[in-house]
Amino acid sequence: xxxQYRVKQLSIFSENRPGRLASVAKAMKEExxxxxxxxxxxxxxxxxxxxxxxxxxxxxxxxxxxxxxVRFTDVLAVEMEDRPGGLFDAIATLGEAGINIEYSYxxxxxxxxxxxxxxxxxxxxxxKLLERGARLLEVSQFT
Amino acid sequence: xxxxxxxxxxxxPPELEEMQFRLLKSQVYRLYSFSPFxxxxxxxxxxxxxxxxxxxxxxxxxxxxxxxxxxxYPDKLFSxxxxxxxxxxxxxxxxxxxxxxxxxxxxxxxxxxxxxRSLTSIGLGPDDVVQxxxxxxxxxxxxxxxxxAERIGAAVVPASTGNTDRQIELIKDLGVTAMAATPSYLxxxxxxAEKKGVSIKDDTKLRVGLLGGEPWSMKMRxxxxxxxxxxxxxxYGTSELSGPMFSECSEQDGIHIWGDIAYIExxxxxxxxxxxxGERGELVLTMLQKEAMPMVRYRIGDIxxxxxxxxxxxxxxxxxxxIFGRVDDMLIVRGINVFPSQVEHTLMGIPEVGEHFQIVVxxxxxxxxxxxxxxxxxxxxxxxxLQLIELRERISHRLRxxxxxxxxxxxxxxxxxxxxxxxxxxxxxxxxx
Numbered sequence: 001x002x003x004q005y006r007v008k009q010l011s012i013f014s015e016n017r018p019g020r021l022a023s024v025a026k027a028m029k030e031e032x033x034x035x036x037x038x039x040x041x042x043x044x045x046x047x048x049x050x051x052x053x054x055x056x057x058x059x060x061x062x063x064x065x066x067x068x069x070v071r072f073t074d075v076l077a078v079e080m081e082d083r084p085g086g087l088f089d090a091i092a093t094l095g096e097a098g099i100n101i102e103y104s105y106x107x108x109x110x111x112x113x114x115x116x117x118x119x120x121x122x123x124x125x126x127x128k129l130l131e132r133g134a135r136l137l138e139v140s141q142f143t
Numbered sequence: 144x145x146x147x148x149x150x151x152x153x154x155x156p157p158e159l160e161e162m163q164f165r166l167l168k169s170q171v172y173r174l175y176s177f178s179p180f181x182x183x184x185x186x187x188x189x190x191x192x193x194x195x196x197x198x199x200x201x202x203x204x205x206x207x208x209x210x211x212x213x214x215x216y217p218d219k220l221f222s223x224x225x226x227x228x229x230x231x232x233x234x235x236x237x238x239x240x241x242x243x244x245x246x247x248x249x250x251x252x253x254x255x256x257x258x259x260r261s262l263t264s265i266g267l268g269p270d271d272v273v274q275x276x277x278x279x280x281x282x283x284x285x286x287x288x289x290x291x292a293e294r295i296g297a298a299v300v301p302a303s304t305g306n307t308d309r310q311i312e313l314i315k316d317l318g319v320t321a322m323a324a325t326p327s328y329l330x331x332x333x334x335x336a337e338k339k340g341v342s343i344k345d346d347t348k349l350r351v352g353l354l355g356g357e358p359w360s361m362k363m364r365x366x367x368x369x370x371x372x373x374x375x376x377x378x379y380g381t382s383e384l385s386g387p388m389f390s391e392c393s394e395q396d397g398i399h400i401w402g403d404i405a406y407i408e409x410x411x412x413x414x415x416x417x418x419x420x421g422e423r424g425e426l427v428l429t430m431l432q433k434e435a436m437p438m439v440r441y442r443i444g445d446i447x448x449x450x451x452x453x454x455x456x457x458x459x460x461x462x463x464x465x466i467f468g469r470v471d472d473m474l475i476v477r478g479i480n481v482f483p484s485q486v487e488h489t490l491m492g493i494p495e496v497g498e499h500f501q502i503v504v505x506x507x508x509x510x511x512x513x514x515x516x517x518x519x520x521x522x523x524x525x526x527x528x529l530q531l532i533e534l535r536e537r538i539s540h541r542l543r544x545x546x547x548x549x550x551x552x553x554x555x556x557x558x559x560x561x562x563x564x565x566x567x568x569x570x571x572x573x574x575x576x
Contacts, residue, residue: 011526013519015556043528043535046554050526069519069557073526102527118526 002126004138006074008056009116012049013069016042024049027066033059036142037107037116050105052077052116054143074122077137078129080106080113090115090134097128144457147263147295148256151403152458156451159402159459164198166431167406171195171204174437178222180215181437201406201429202417207441212242212383223247223435233281234382241281244382245435251290253432254385257404258291264392264399264456265321265351265376269296272317272348276310276324276332277356279303283386284356288323291387297321304328307335314347321351323387326359326367326375330498331562333371344372353378355387357563360484361465362491363498377465383438384430394455397462405430407461408440409449412470420451425470426463444470446482474570476504476511479548483569486515489545495523495534499560502550506574513550515542518557 014020021040028035028051038051053059056072063070080086087106094101094117102118114137119125129136146152154162172192174181185191188205195201212220221228229248233241246254267273273292277284285303292299300317302310310332313319322329329352333343343349352367355378364375379398380388384405389398400407405428409418412425426445430438448464468482475481483502490500497518505512517538525531531554539552561568 009526011524013524013556015559041528043532046531046556048526048528048531067556067558069521069524071524071526 002123004140005076005126005136006122007052007077007116007137007139007142009073009075009118010049010051010053010056010059010063011071011073012051012063013046014049015046021049023066024051024063024068027062028053028059031055031058031062033062036109037105037114039103039105041103050103052107052142056143073118076117076119076122076126076129077142078115078117079135079137080115082108082113086113087115093129093132093134097125097132099125099128145263145266145268146458147260151401152260152264152460154402154459156459160198163402163406163431164195166403167198167201167429168192168195170429170431170433171439174222174439178220178437180211180220181222181439198406201408201440204429204440206415206427207437207439209242209383209442209444212244216241217243218245220436221245222437228435231281232283232286232382232386234283242382244283244385246385247434250385250433250435253404254287254388255290255294257385257388257401258287258380258390259294260401261378261388261390261392261399262291262295262297262353264458265353265374265390266393267292267295267297267321267351271295271297271320271351272300273297273353274300274302274310274314274317274319274322276302276304276322276328277387283380283382284323287380287386287388288353292321292323307332308339311336311339311341314343314349315341318348320348321353322349322373323353323378325356325563326352326354326363327357327498327563329354329367329371329373329375330363333367334558344370349373351376353387353390355379355390359465360488360491362488366491366498379463379466381443383441383443384428385433392454392456392458396454397450397464399454399458399460399462402460404432407449407463409447412446420449423448423467442470446470472570474502474504474513474572476513476546476548479546481513481546481548485545486542486550486569489541490515490517490538493538493541495520496538496554497557499562500569501560501571502569503571504574511574513548514553515550516553516555516560518560519554521557 034054036052041048080090104117106115175192190203227247228245230246232244275288279285352373352375367375376391378387378390408427409424418424426447428441446467450462468484501516503514535552542550
């Protein structure tokens, strides 16, 4: 269920040294891949770069070919209204639904703002969010 | 069991000891007469060849050290005239000057005979194709295996080091069955082959690895055997002895040291006292037939144990266990002895990390810090940073348990630590002491 909401995020293992992020960005440029959002999580000495792109397969192949350790992680993308209070509305729903977040980041797109969520149990989270009237973006809306 | 020299390889222990005593006595007489260096060394130790009345009297003889070779650079140590020398090799000098080793025709012959006996004991012969992927040149690894493999009638592929793509092609196209290399290079070759879509196990005839030149763990051997389908044979020898001379037999249960060629002792590296079979200590070698230079009670610096029981293969000559470390590679971190091989052993027990690692030792203030950098395997990568931190802590905990000294662990990207085609250099010591 909810296959359409399983958005493929790229997770890239990277040592924390100058130029690593730039080489990811350069690879995306060379492949003509558009990056919607990215975030970096840092843990002593290395980090995980997470990115949402318009052509995840192509990006994955390229990064793997140039030696990056990369994998897909399924995330949910919750639509937010791009106005004061938009984030609160989205997060309040999460709290009510009792959903525990592993990590989250957001970006402001052309049509709306988007909250990216990584949760332990994606199925349950998607169900509960939809029940409470949250709008989830579908995979097709990213490609 | 096929033996190259069955009469010698199966001598009973008393017969072998008698032979060793005879060879030792004539060797010491010869050196006392013809080597000014060794003559003086014996005079200083107040010992005369006539003092040797049994094999145990070898303990009366003074030790020789690596520095004796350095101090007598290039050939002041030689015990044969220049016209009898037919070859030179040199060992990589880690402290500046290399050390030069000379060979008479007989020395080359004994070197070849020794390793040819070993190759035969593994089951290699005229049906085999042996790729020698050790450096040819001043380093003894290339030519040593080359001569020995030819002696047993095998076909030799003198590939030397480098150009891994070409090496893989040769293994496939020529039906190579055995390869002489360092264990870390063999694993590297396996990785490169896999990337090219070649499975060493399924797509080639390579079944025997003649491995040495660096300390390696049983776990590393298991990986070579399970993943690559190659029997990892431990080989031993350094340029001072002649070159690679000895190896395990097909039983893979210790390295046979041919007693008519070398007499071995194990000593406590601090006191110089002799240790018994099964006790771990520093290996001391006496080359019983070497002509070009004396090699008597040579402190080679390797840590091992000796086993004097008859091998399951039937051969009677003593065996040494694998090399556990080097007396001089031993790191002292906060007063604790640390061998890189222990770190390797621990890491091989953790499935999420690869076999490549680097130890960086620094001194911050008065305190030594040890950092172990290790490659995270691609398949072990997780998006969950907490799991990565947990892995790092687990490795750190295991290292502390096995080394008795704390180490910080850094996970690095796969294929980023240096690979070695010669001796692996795992330690970067930044301390200024």
